[in-house]
Amino acid sequence: MSKNTAADIIHLHHGSGGQHMTALLNDVIFKHLDNPTLATRHDGAFLNLGGGTLAFSTDSYVISPIFFKGGNIGELAVNGTVNDLSMCGAEPKYLSLAFIIEEGLSLAAFEQIVISIKTAAQKAGVQVVTGDTKVVERGKGDKIYINTSGIGVVRPTAAISSARIAAGDAVLVNGALAAHGMAIMSQREGLSFESEILSDTTNLNFVVKELIETFGDKIKFLRDATRGGLASVLNEITTDCQLGINLLEKNIHVDTAVKSACELLGLDPVYVANEGVFVCIAEASVQEEVLAVLRKYQPAAMILGNVTEEHPSKVIMTSAFGGKRVVNPLVGEQLPRIC
Amino acid sequence: MSKNTAADIIHLHHGSGGQHMTALLNDVIFKHLDNPTLATRHDGAFLNLGGGTLAFSTDSYVISPIFFKGGNIGELAVNGTVNDLSMCGAEPKYLSLAFIIEEGLSLAAFEQIVISIKTAAQKAGVQVVTGDTKVVERGKGDKIYINTSGIGVVRPTAAISSARIAAGDAVLVNGALAAHGMAIMSQREGLSFESEILSDTTNLNFVVKELIETFGDKIKFLRDATRGGLASVLNEITTDCQLGINLLEKNIHVDTAVKSACELLGLDPVYVANEGVFVCIAEASVQEEVLAVLRKYQPAAMILGNVTEEHPSKVIMTSAFGGKRVVNPLVGEQLPRIC
Numbered sequence: 001m002s003k004n005t006a007a008d009i010i011h012l013h014h015g016s017g018g019q020h021m022t023a024l025l026n027d028v029i030f031k032h033l034d035n036p037t038l039a040t041r042h043d044g045a046f047l048n049l050g051g052g053t054l055a056f057s058t059d060s061y062v063i064s065p066i067f068f069k070g071g072n073i074g075e076l077a078v079n080g081t082v083n084d085l086s087m088c089g090a091e092p093k094y095l096s097l098a099f100i101i102e103e104g105l106s107l108a109a110f111e112q113i114v115i116s117i118k119t120a121a122q123k124a125g126v127q128v129v130t131g132d133t134k135v136v137e138r139g140k141g142d143k144i145y146i147n148t149s150g151i152g153v154v155r156p157t158a159a160i161s162s163a164r165i166a167a168g169d170a171v172l173v174n175g176a177l178a179a180h181g182m183a184i185m186s187q188r189e190g191l192s193f194e195s196e197i198l199s200d201t202t203n204l205n206f207v208v209k210e211l212i213e214t215f216g217d218k219i220k221f222l223r224d225a226t227r228g229g230l231a232s233v234l235n236e237i238t239t240d241c242q243l244g245i246n247l248l249e250k251n252i253h254v255d256t257a258v259k260s261a262c263e264l265l266g267l268d269p270v271y272v273a274n275e276g277v278f279v280c281i282a283e284a285s286v287q288e289e290v291l292a293v294l295r296k297y298q299p300a301a302m303i304l305g306n307v308t309e310e311h312p313s314k315v316i317m318t319s320a321f322g323g324k325r326v327v328n329p330l331v332g333e334q335l336p337r338i339c
Numbered sequence: 340m341s342k343n344t345a346a347d348i349i350h351l352h353h354g355s356g357g358q359h360m361t362a363l364l365n366d367v368i369f370k371h372l373d374n375p376t377l378a379t380r381h382d383g384a385f386l387n388l389g390g391g392t393l394a395f396s397t398d399s400y401v402i403s404p405i406f407f408k409g410g411n412i413g414e415l416a417v418n419g420t421v422n423d424l425s426m427c428g429a430e431p432k433y434l435s436l437a438f439i440i441e442e443g444l445s446l447a448a449f450e451q452i453v454i455s456i457k458t459a460a461q462k463a464g465v466q467v468v469t470g471d472t473k474v475v476e477r478g479k480g481d482k483i484y485i486n487t488s489g490i491g492v493v494r495p496t497a498a499i500s501s502a503r504i505a506a507g508d509a510v511l512v513n514g515a516l517a518a519h520g521m522a523i524m525s526q527r528e529g530l531s532f533e534s535e536i537l538s539d540t541t542n543l544n545f546v547v548k549e550l551i552e553t554f555g556d557k558i559k560f561l562r563d564a565t566r567g568g569l570a571s572v573l574n575e576i577t578t579d580c581q582l583g584i585n586l587l588e589k590n591i592h593v594d595t596a597v598k599s600a601c602e603l604l605g606l607d608p609v610y611v612a613n614e615g616v617f618v619c620i621a622e623a624s625v626q627e628e629v630l631a632v633l634r635k636y637q638p639a640a641m642i643l644g645n646v647t648e649e650h651p652s653k654v655i656m657t658s659a660f661g662g663k664r665v666v667n668p669l670v671g672e673q674l675p676r677i678c
Binding site: 012015018019021045046047048049050053054057058059060094096098130131132137141142145147149151154227228329330332336337 | 392
């Protein structure tokens with residue numbers, strides 16, 4: 001790549017509120033993201049959502065590197081918040097978008113990120129309706145951090161709540177584990193494998209839509225397994241509902257290259273971050289039908305186990321050989337800045 | 340201040356999604372900010388707002404220093420987003436709260452910021468309902484950055500739109516200029532003045548409520564004069580509505596100590612950032628009554644001038660001696676990281 005000149009990079013004055021900032025907004029952000037709501041260019045967006053319950057969610061994305069195999073921070077920032085809203089049983093509708101840019105980021109990289117945001121938003125059917133741009137000095141950030149907050153409308157037949165989880169409910173997962181975390185880690189460590197490991201970042205709103213439209217309140221709980229991985233999510237659930245979860249290790253799917261990377265780096269895939277994996281707790285009576293819906297989207301979906309009264313607040317995994325072990329929540333930081 | 344030990348500061352593992360993060364959330368964030376919506380601890384919040392139009396706004400706060408005379412980054416992050424919603428003619432209701440913390444921030448400083456957030460939210464009558472915490476390595480941030488996004492319900496009689504601005508409308512300001520920017524600059528430069536300069540950070544939702552309840556659609560436009568100051572806001576307005584604005588310099592109020600600081604640093608107060616100042620464009624027929632309402636909250640409120648067809652897209656200021664000059668928008672970065 002050729003060296004960037006002064007005109008090719010973001011400077012502090014791009015965050016000033018003055019003419020340079022207006023130019024950056026017009027030349028990069030509004031060029032790609034324009035829609036009638038954003039076009040009003042007020043500090044806030046006006047939204048008509050009708051009645052009903054809203055879901056509201058926020059996440060800041062600080063992933064490093066900002067471009068990774070299978071995606072970049074912009075795509076991740078859209079999908080992550082779309083997925084948080086989806087896990088509320090909501091139809092994601094509107095996003096806010098706030099950049100904290102380190103001085104020196106190339107305009108080309110910034111524009112590529114904005115274009116990915118546009119594409120991911122279109123794919124998920126959401127609109128970016130309001131935003132903010134700040135620039136900090138070199139050494140006070142790391143290229144770019146992005147916050148997206150989102151508003152969705154809770155689907156009328158959704159009743160997602162950990163309070164509804166009961167003994168006997170089925171615990172399902174929609175796909176193979178650990179791809180996102182291992183894509184990032186492999187890139188950071190300079191590892192390569194026979195088959196390339198790609199992040200699993202994707203929008204989950206359409207599979208959730210089908211689950212809720214088909215099964216209504218028989219879907220009791222949804223949570224995406226991001227930071228801390230599957231193990232942390234399941235432990236959060238057991239802590240919340242004061243019930244236990246039994247898992248069958250053989251039903252946890254991890255792709256071959258991902259498994260190799262985990263072994264090489266000494267990581268347990270159940271603790272590794274995902275960006276397209278979620279846990280679904282459903283009434284046992286519909287577990288096979290729920291699995292069939294999940295498999296329409298990802299063939300690696302599995303029934304992992306069930307909820308039990310036997311060991312409250314504990315997740316216990318049964319190995320292929322019948323041994324049992326407690327799956328504790330993540331302690332310490334396994335993979336900093338994974339999302 | 341005594342040296343912090345390892346247990347007193349934020350570490351990368353506080354952002355892990357695991358046990359340390361849960362402890363930080365419980366011990367600091369939920370301790371101070373708990374409410375029934377946040378207590379569900381889902382990744383998103385469920386909100387019932389009835390029908391009507393919503394306002395949605397986002398801002399990231401990257402101010403340095405994080406503790407300043409008259410406030411801190413936490414208070415600023417609440418007031419700033421409350422004010423952006425207020426400027427939409429909305430009643431601010433709910434905030435999201437997302438931290439990007441640099442490893443090494445003291446837990447005491449973090450807790451003080453969270454307490455200020457709580458106090459500012461209570462004062463403005465808004466609830467923090469969802470959040471996110473990320474931790475980045477030393478040298479990849481600067482103590483703490485905060486994003487708040489907010490949802491408000493647009494007041495039924497509000498009709499805030501730059502498209503409604505017409506020649507003859509009055510241009511008002513609710514108080515004295517440049518206090519926030521000069522409080523920060525004085526602190527950075529180690530300057531002191533006879534009377535201390537305090538940031539003007541405050542919530543503007545109650546004055547806006549009274550304006551809209553009293554004058555309805557006779558209030559045509561509202562915008563807070565933050566980054567880029569009064570000059571940039573007025574230029575944005577004239578650009579949007581393709582009309583001009585006339586200002587009387589003698590009606591622009593700047594406190595004595597603030598004026599001294601501006602002179603010492605060679606800054607024009609109309610370009611300096613404010614955190615409690617807003618511009619109100621109202622029908623001329625009610626300008627005196629609007630002024631009277633503004634003065635109930637801040638005695639320094641003034642009618643600055645009016646909207647004109649004479650010089651489209653230009654802001655022209657008449658000095659005390661009758662001379663006229665064009666007030667251009669801010670070029671370059673005057674005060675980086677002022678909010």
